[in-house]
Amino acid sequence: MRENKSVPIWVITDGIIGHLNQLKGLVAALEQQISVEVHWIEVKSRWQSLSAVRGSFAQLPKPDWVMGAGSATQLAVVYAARRAQAKSIILMKPGIPIGLFDLCVVPRHDRVSPRHNVIETIGVLNRVIPSDSHDATQGLILIGGPCENYIWDRARIVNQIEQVLTRPGIHWRIATSRRTDEALLNELASRFARVPLIQPHEVDGNWLPEQLAKAGEVWASEDSVSMVFEALTSGTLVGLLRLDPKAHKRRCRIVTEMQRLVDDAWVQTIDNSYAKMSNLSFAQLWESRRVADLICRSLLMQ
Numbered sequence: 001m002r003e004n005k006s007v008p009i010w011v012i013t014d015g016i017i018g019h020l021n022q023l024k025g026l027v028a029a030l031e032q033q034i035s036v037e038v039h040w041i042e043v044k045s046r047w048q049s050l051s052a053v054r055g056s057f058a059q060l061p062k063p064d065w066v067m068g069a070g071s072a073t074q075l076a077v078v079y080a081a082r083r084a085q086a087k088s089i090i091l092m093k094p095g096i097p098i099g100l101f102d103l104c105v106v107p108r109h110d111r112v113s114p115r116h117n118v119i120e121t122i123g124v125l126n127r128v129i130p131s132d133s134h135d136a137t138q139g140l141i142l143i144g145g146p147c148e149n150y151i152w153d154r155a156r157i158v159n160q161i162e163q164v165l166t167r168p169g170i171h172w173r174i175a176t177s178r179r180t181d182e183a184l185l186n187e188l189a190s191r192f193a194r195v196p197l198i199q200p201h202e203v204d205g206n207w208l209p210e211q212l213a214k215a216g217e218v219w220a221s222e223d224s225v226s227m228v229f230e231a232l233t234s235g236t237l238v239g240l241l242r243l244d245p246k247a248h249k250r251r252c253r254i255v256t257e258m259q260r261l262v263d264d265a266w267v268q269t270i271d272n273s274y275a276k277m278s279n280l281s282f283a284q285l286w287e288s289r290r291v292a293d294l295i296c297r298s299l300l301m302q
Contacts, residue, residue, distance in 0.1 A: 006037040007300075008061045010086075012049065012068035012076050015042050017205075018124070018226060019069040022091045025127035026067070026105075029292035034300070037061065041076075049076035057083065065299065071095055087299050091125060103298065105291055109257035119294055121287045122266075123229035123257070130235040130286050131213035139170040140215040141241075142231070143188075144224035145179025149254050150243040154184050157221055158191065160241045160270050164219050165195065173198060175208070177224065212236060222258050232266060232285040240267045 009030075011023050030036055039060045043049035053076045062084045068077040069091035078100050081088035087102040093110040094101065098117065105119045106112045112120070141161055146152040165172055174188060175198040188197055198207075208227070212218065212234035219239040220227045231238045240262060245255040261267045266285070 006035040007065060008037045008039070008063045009065045009067065010039050010041055010053075010056065010060065010063040010080055012041045012043060012053065012066065012073040012080070014044070014049075014070040014072040016070055019073075019091075021127050021226075022069045022125040023067065025125045025288035026091065026292060026295075028127060028129075029288040030295070032289070033292055033296055039063070043072055043076060046072045046075055049073060050079055052076070053080045056080075062086070065089060067091065077101070089295065103295060107257075109253040111253060119291055121291060122285055123232070123287065124226065125288045125291060126226065126230045126233055127288070128209050128212055128230045128233040130233060130284050132235070133213060134216045134234075134236050135214055136216035137169060137171055138215045139164075139167070139172040139217045140211055140219075141172060141174045142218065142220040142224055142227045143174060143176045143180050143184070143241075144221045144227070145177055145181055145184070147179065147223045148246075149249045149252055150223045150245055152181070152223070153243060154181070154187065156243065157184070157241055158187060161188075161192070161219075163270050164239070164241075165192065167217070170217060173211075175211070176200065177227075179223075209234075225254055225258070228258070228261070228267065229285070229287075232261075233287070235284045238267045240269050242269055 011027060013020050013023055027038055041052060041056050043052045049072055063086045065087045066077050066081040067089035074090060074094050074096055077088050077090055089103045090101045091105045093106045093112055094104060098104050098115060101117060103117050103119060105121060107124050108120045108122060112118055141164060173196045176185060178200050212231055215236050217237045218231040219241055220231060221241040222243045228238065249255055262269060
């Protein structure tokens with residue numbers, strides 16, 4: 001591997017926001033450590049991805065590394081890497097044999113057995129950068145909505161929000177998601193009329209990372225897995241608005257991971273926050289940076 005020249009990287013994306021944010025977070029972290037020349041290739045489906053990648057060989061410099069996230073990118077990553085004699089990196093538990101990739105970046109909740117080519121992460125990667133500018137007087141409450149893993153209990157969520165809002169000396173805002181149901185939106189607007197309510201259509205994709213960089217305290221509903229890990233990455237204090245898992249989901253990987261965050265004191269809950277929150281150190285979980293460092297150590301030495 002050439003150490004004094006930019007590393008050409010093909011990043012294959014299916015355009016899904018969650019997958020895109022993982023790739024953007026890793027690329028940004030790599031750019032802080034080494035010189036890279038990044039080329040983005042968007043694909044629409046698993047099979048269309050192969051034709052898109054074939055066409056890219058005539059248009060783009062040959063890559064040293066090829067990375068992707070999402071099922072639609074797996075075959076394209078393997079194909080492009082083998083054709084270019086490049087290293088392949090996939091950000092997920094792949095649905096095809098793990099041995100086909102040089103490196104697999106897999107969240108621990110996906111429960112992959114330890115292997116030489118697996119990097120386990122706490123949560124999925126994201127593009128949030130830890131901040132040292134958190135304001136203890138600013139608080140943010142993040143609300144999700146009905147999902148497959150949890151019983152969406154509006155009354156319980158509202159009750160917990162009410163308790164959070166009693167914390168003194170903090171100016172709170174509530175941000176909802178595309179999953180937030182109309183009934184809860186109406187109740188939040190009427191019951192907490194003095195608290196600013198931000199909806200997704202009112203802000204752009206940079207709003208949340210910017211707010212996380214400023215907020216001294218963040219509470220997120222338990223179903224909002226990505227937002228919980230983004231908040232943890234920002235370095236702010238994080239609390240979890242609890243929900244009960246559906247009966248058939250009590251042992252599922254996401255529910256287990258959220259409980260593990262509570263048990264390991266990465267996040268607080270209404271039940272224990274008042275006793276512990278003031279003594280809790282700012283837990284920092286910058287997995288994109290850690291993974292970038294491991295990738296550079298692994299692939300640049302080969």
